[in-house]
Every structure is written in C-alpha cells, then in structure tokens.
Amino acid sequence: MTVAQDLAAVRERVAAARHLAVLTGAGVSAESGVPTFRDAQTGLWARFRPEELATEAAFRAHPQRVWDWYAFRRERVAEAQPNAGHLALAGFARRHPDRLTLITQNVDGLHQRAGSTGVLALHGQLFENAWLDAPQPCCDLERERVGSPSACAGCGNLRRPAVVWFGEALPLKTLAAAQQAARACDVLLVVGTSGQVYPAAGLAQTAQDAGAHVVVVNTAPTALDAVADVVLRGSAALILPELLSFK
Numbered sequence: 001m002t003v004a005q006d007l008a009a010v011r012e013r014v015a016a017a018r019h020l021a022v023l024t025g026a027g028v029s030a031e032s033g034v035p036t037f038r039d040a041q042t043g044l045w046a047r048f049r050p051e052e053l054a055t056e057a058a059f060r061a062h063p064q065r066v067w068d069w070y071a072f073r074r075e076r077v078a079e080a081q082p083n084a085g086h087l088a089l090a091g092f093a094r095r096h097p098d099r100l101t102l103i104t105q106n107v108d109g110l111h112q113r114a115g116s117t118g119v120l121a122l123h124g125q126l127f128e129n130a131w132l133d134a135p136q137p138c139c140d141l142e143r144e145r146v147g148s149p150s151a152c153a154g155c156g157n158l159r160r161p162a163v164v165w166f167g168e169a170l171p172l173k174t175l176a177a178a179q180q181a182a183r184a185c186d187v188l189l190v191v192g193t194s195g196q197v198y199p200a201a202g203l204a205q206t207a208q209d210a211g212a213h214v215v216v217v218n219t220a221p222t223a224l225d226a227v228a229d230v231v232l233r234g235s236a237a238l239i240l241p242e243l244l245s246f247k
C-alpha cells in the first residue's frame with residue numbers, strides 16, 4: 001500500500017472507532033522545539049550526569065542544584081508552543097467527547113496548553129510541584145513558603161517538581177488508567193516515541209492483545225514497528241491532523 005492509502009485506511013479506522021487511545025512521546029514535543037533532557041544539558045549543566053540532576057538522592061543531596069536545573073528547563077519549555085499535532089488531538093476530543101484517551105510520556109504540558117483535558121501524564125508534569133516527603137498537616141502547596149527550593153514553613157518539607165525521576169515508579173493510578181484505555185480502545189496510535197521505554201511497548205502489546213488496531217506514527221523506525229498493524233512514517237504535526245480532522 002502507498003502512504004496515502006495507509007493514511008486513508010487508518011483515518012477510516014479512527015472515524016469508526018468507538019474509543020481511541022493515543023500515546024505520545026518525545027518526538028511530538030521535539031516538533032515544538034522542546035529540548036530533550038540531554039539536549040537541555042548545555043552550558044553549566046553539561047558537566048552533570050543525568051542521575052545528578054533527576055533522582056531523589058540528587059535532590060536530597062543538592063536541592064538547590066536540582067531545583068535550578070528544573071527552573072532552567074521550565075524556562076526553556078515555556079518558550080515552546082503546541083504544534084499542529086497537539087492541536088489536532090485537542091480538537092478531536094472537543095468534537096468527540098469521551099472518545100479519546102490521551103496518554104503522554106511528555107512532562108512539558110503542551111497537550112494541556114493545546115486544550116486537552118484529562119491527559120494521563122505517565123512521567124508527571126514539569127510545571128507542577130509536589131512534596132518530597134509525605135505531607136504533614138502543616139503542608140499546603142499554596143501556602144507560606146521559605147527558602148529555595150521552597151519548603152513548608154511548618155515542617156521543612158521540600159517542594160519538588162512533580163516529574164518522575166530516574167528510579168521512581170510511575171504514578172500508579174495514571175498507569176492503571178492508561179492500561180485500561182489500552183484494553184478498551186479500538187485503535188491505539190503510538191506517536192513520536194521510540195518504543196524502547198516502558199510503558200510504551202507494554203501499552204501497545206496490551207492494546208493489540210485486546211484486539212485493537214495499533215498504529216505507529218514516527219519519523220524514524222521504532223522498536224514497536226514490528227508489533228504495529230500499520231506504521232505511518234512522518235511527523236506528528238503533519239499526520240495527526242490528517243487522521244483526526246474529519247467531521
């Protein structure tokens with residue numbers, strides 16, 4: 001089949017699907033110019049290993065350094081804008097309520113800024129904070145804060161970025177909801193992810209085992225191409241509007 005025929009066939013499947021699940025990865029953000037973790041490690045950050053910037057142990061040992069790294073990344077990401085791929089997903093969900101579950105490995109919040117709601121953010125959210133330790137009765141993320149990184153004025157509990165660091169488990173409820181969507185969908189689109197990192201691979205297999213049509217959308221070959229029913233080679237910003245913009 002030609003690329004155009006593949007596209008048309010997938011569009012028909014999407015249009016007929018009672019439920020669509022979409023998993024997005026770094027490729028979708030890269031098309032908006034969001035630097036990857038490693039790409040952002042420039043200048044004074046280049047001398048650190050990732051585990052010195054993105055682990056709980058690193059934060060406990062050097063809270064200021066890790067906080068500053070995330071402040072730097074937040075600044076870089078804030079400059080990026082959602083692209084046509086993000087917008088196509090948000091637009092589809094608006095026109096077809098309750099038909100799309102959007103799962104993302106990206107922490108940059110671009111799906112949310114594009115207007116998507118209920119996004120299952122498997123790796124957390126860069127622009128949100130959480131408590132480092134279990135919150136005490138005094139802890140309130142909105143209340144009085146001291147120091148940098150800021151801490152609870154009552155007990156000293158540190159605020160940390162609400163992202164999943166190396167060595168941390170994915171948020172259980174979010175992962176469970178993603179797996180449920182993979183089991184329940186008729187079509188799963190896997191977009192802009194290499195498919196080497198769990199849970200991308202697992203969700204594709206789960207969806208396929210449950211009878212869904214699995215479609216990979218990516219500019220380069222991925223580890224999931226062999227599992228996919230169809231592989232659409234190209235950018236998310238070009239292909240997602242083609243797949244999702246029907247009436």
Ligand SMILES: [Zn+2]
Nearest residue numbers: 138139152155
């Ligand atoms: Zn407290």
